[in-house]
Amino acid sequence: MAQLPLKLKAIQPFLKVANDMRKKDPVTAYYCDMHAMQTGMKIDSKSPECKSYLIQLMTSLEKQKAVLSVDPERKEQVSSEVVGEALIEEQAMKLFSVADAKDRSSDFGKNVVRLFYTSSVLFDVAEGLCEELGEEASHHRKYARWKATYIHNCLKNGETPQPGPVGGLDDSWEDELENAAAGPSTSHQESYAPPPVPTAGPAQPPAEPPKPVARSKPVEPAPSSYEDPTPPYSDPQTGGAELTPMQFNQAQKLCKYATSAIMYQDIPTAVDNLEKCIRLLKTGKE
Known part of the structure; x- marks a missing residue:
């Protein structure tokens, strides 16, 4: 490849x-x-x-796809953007x-900085494959970007970072994070350098970062409400709920996550997402 033009x-x-x-992961690449x-x-x-x-x-992309398509499993991954988005988002979460x-x-x-920042970049890639990221993924992307910048600045200034969420995140820092999305520096001396964010004096955590969303399995509804949805959510023609376009989109994503989990032979995650999807279609709620 030629040198990257400045405009790009x-x-x-x-x-x-x-x-x-x-x-290690040519499909993600x-x-x-x-x-x-x-x-x-x-x-x-x-x-x-x-x-x-x-x-x-x-x-280069055409050559990569040709090579990956030799493997039936990878062929599906690079041929279906629905499957690809689920795979990339799962990698970002990992x-x-x-x-x-x-x-x-x-x-x-530096490895922690790299992990946080790479995660945020992969969330960007996943977003490019779907209409928009879910609330949880968007939250994790924002937090990962903030953490990469904060830890980098602390290490750069000889400060000890504080673990986990620290302080608060005001609007000005959100703007700086968006401006920082251009990525790492072009230096060939370092394998990675996160986006620079101006700081005054010793590195201090920004006002308040978004806190990671706890990932826990949903509480199962009572058998009666699951097997016999209440009238407000009932569709007499299909036996399911009257869903909004956003809810249909969420149901599609749950199926996509289940498909990705099956590809990785992760049965509990696949079952969990399928159950969420069925419950959403029947009741209008996850």
Whole structure:
């Protein structure tokens, strides 16, 4: 690949994660490259420099897909964006969980920064494959971005980061986090550098970060309410609930998560998501 044009600097984080994932998770690398190309097309697809670079990236994507399609399982993963989105979001959550566990045990270092930031980048990639991220995924992305920046600044200034959520997050910090989304620096001396955020004096935690959402299984409704939905949610023609477009979208996502879990032979997660979907379709509630 040619050198990344300056105009396309915003796609650098996706290309960096793609290169990091290339050997251990080529499907994730493929979707990161694809998101980089799609984002780059929106930025500038007409100037000679950008057009040339994006054509090279497109050619690379076609070669990657051809190689991955030899494996039937991977062929489905790169052919179906529904399956791909579930896979990428699951990968993002896995990295977030590892980073959050290390952070809460005060195991600070560049690896934790990398894990948090990579997680936030993968959430961006997942969002590009669907209409919008769910509330939980959006919350985790925001928190991961904040934590990567905060820990990096602490280490840079010789400060000891505080584990877990600290203080509060005001509107100005939310703006800075959005501006920081351009990604790591282009330095070849470091394998990773998170987005710089201006600080005055010793590194201090921003006002209040969003707190991670606890992931717990839903409380099962009483058998009577599950088997015989109440009239307000009943659809006499289908025996199910009268759902809004947003609820139908949520049901589709639950099926998608179940499919992804089945691919990883994670039966409990698959069953949990399918039960949520059935309950949503029958009652209008998860």
